[in-house]
Amino acid sequence: MGRYVVPSLTPPVCTVEVGGDSTSLAPDQAQHAATIAAVGIRRGLPRRAVTIALATALQESKLRNLDHGDRDSLGLFQQRPSQGWGTPAQLQDPVYATEAFYDHLVRVRGYLDRPLTEVAQKVQRSGYPDAYARHEDRAALLAAAFTGAEPTAVTCTLPEPTSRVPADDLAASLKRELGISPAVEGDRLTGVLSSRELAWAAGSWAVAHAGRTGVTEVVVADRTWTRGRTARATKWVDGDETGATALRISTDAR
Template sequence: MTRRRSRVGLTVLIIVVLILGGLGYGVYHLIKKAQPFALGEHCLVTTSDGTLDLDIEQAQIAATIAAVAARRKLPDRALQIAYVTAIQESKLANLPFGDLDSVGVFQQRPSQGWGTVEQLNDPVYATKKFFAALEKVKHYKTLPLHEAAQAVQRSADGSAYAQHEPSAKILTGAFTGRVPKAVHCWYPPADKPVTPQPKEARKQLVRALGDDSSADHGWLIAEWYVSNAQKYGLREVHYGGMTWTAEAGHDGWLKDDAKASGAVRIA
């Protein structure tokens, strides 16, 4: 009788373990699938130099700065200088306020001739003004990054820019497109259906980059679209045999079953 009870008890225990194991497996995958949405809006930037966590706005601004730099055919050095400046001044955010009358990504001052408040709160305009000033700095390509940034900004502590050099290097590799598949973003589904605006997305890309030729800037364009996907309601970005989708954005770039195209495709 004791043996029989033991066998029954063991059988029940095994069944319970299997049930709990199955539930655990299901719960694990539910949590894994829901985690990005629980964490809200987010972007991950990864290159051989490291990984950076960005919010959606930071990724959008980083992508825009890279696009403007490409339009002006500037070297990576110029882009890195812009990034250390933007990180220090605003944490890559388009601030409507700042010290004294400073505004925008680079905290430029209307009273110092940088432009109007409205202009400086436009990341494309603000970036163009920053690069125009940087190009006037003698030997900026060989100066230490923080010295070149300080020559443009004339801030209270120019050495503060230096701490952001590692981040600037990661951003430069990713948003220039030199490192493919380096950027992916995710965000919760909208409460209401969103109508995709691919034409408006292309218009704003061209405004920053000058054109949307994938031949010259394929991965730069692809990363720009991913960073701006939420803003323009884009559901998919395809390039180079890879695809990013809003539905599974947290999984990053996945292999595209469709035939690889030489152009960036969005929907």
Template sequence: MRFSRGVITIVIIVVVLAVGISVGLYHLLKRTPHLAEPVAAHCSVRALGSDLALDPEQAQIAATIAAVAARRKLPERAVVIAYATAIQESKLYNLDYGDRDSVGVFQQRESQGWGTKKQIMDPVYATNRFFAALVKVKNYRKIPLAEAAQAVQRSAGGYAYAPHEEQAKALAAAFTGRVPESVHCWYPSGGRTPAPAPRTEEARKQLARALGSTTITSRKRGWLVAAWSVAHAEKYGLSRVRYAGASWSNDLEAKGWRTGDGSGTGKVELS
């Protein structure tokens, strides 16, 4: 069957246009992946030259550990040891399973006297028990991290804690508030139904469980509270956290905190 030159020309034009449109769409979607597929809630920690990716549960656990340490007036080294231990034991998740009867962030065992399973599954309780044991370790601030962690955990492979030290140091610098503006999170909100009202009072009550008094007595403590609030933003429906002349908002396009749009009151403001 023969076709006229006109028909062949039209077919070629259609094919070229189809290819061109397909290539254009591919590059558009590649540049804006959030249009191609749903983006999950996520967090990032930028401190001490590290850029760490966490999911909200991991960020919440990290923030809780730092808050408990602050309540107990422990040094940052204790937080680093706790993070390295939790990363090895649970990857910073509150697991309801483990080896034998091990559960929770630190994989503590009811049969070994750490508490009931219900208690151990409470990250605030579990962290308090970890620190209570850690401070009894002689010279825990100066001895190698793996040695200090193993003295608390008494695990079969105590050497495994050491490789997590650098990551733990970055997390500790961020969540203790020593490095400001270092914790950023985002979660899906809005859509066809209006977002629920932020539960700011509930958030403050839960912070107080870990931190004790939520009064801001220093700039470092303020950034600890701000980091805790951002990490728990999805859980309590927070869309903005403001402190010390900077603000975090639940904006997918934002790269972090914005300066010049924060609270000048000395308080961490949630909304």
């Protein structure tokens, strides 16, 4: 009799791969990277702005929503309530913290053309002004994936969900972060978005947030990601053609 080989189960992890380069993130880190990109897209900011924000968050918190830091620093960007960035509760809201970062970033003259570490330092006023540069390449890779410029770049290997965010709440999160309003159809969200990149940004956001939301399947155009515990099972695969900018997100139990 032949032997049955049990597939190797991978710990929860998200992988971002662009042009042969890849990086791994814990699910919460991927979630925060997706949020930073989504807020930038909603605000109409270029990918370079998202890269700067991601590099800053990588340096300040390693993309973790920290409840502590130097003196009274908090959150993804280690912003300080005492310096007028917001209340402690606001700074631990990743969307608010990202908005606050971008508010300051866009006021930096020539921020799109100046060195990343110089611009980040103008916003953050860190004691380590050159530290942001070390994260630029990784941040650029993440920005390409989470802004939708690179389809199928984001995958996550996750266990079966123990809880699920209601579809209405998931739609509200997409509206708040990315600025899109998918239709709610039972336990699914569907929509035809305004561009291919926006559709892939939404799909990548849904995959990255799946650990929190309980999403089990994401379809963008003719590609499908299905939640699973092996790296092979969670690759984007060919599916039915649904239109180049079509999106479907499911949280149904399988």
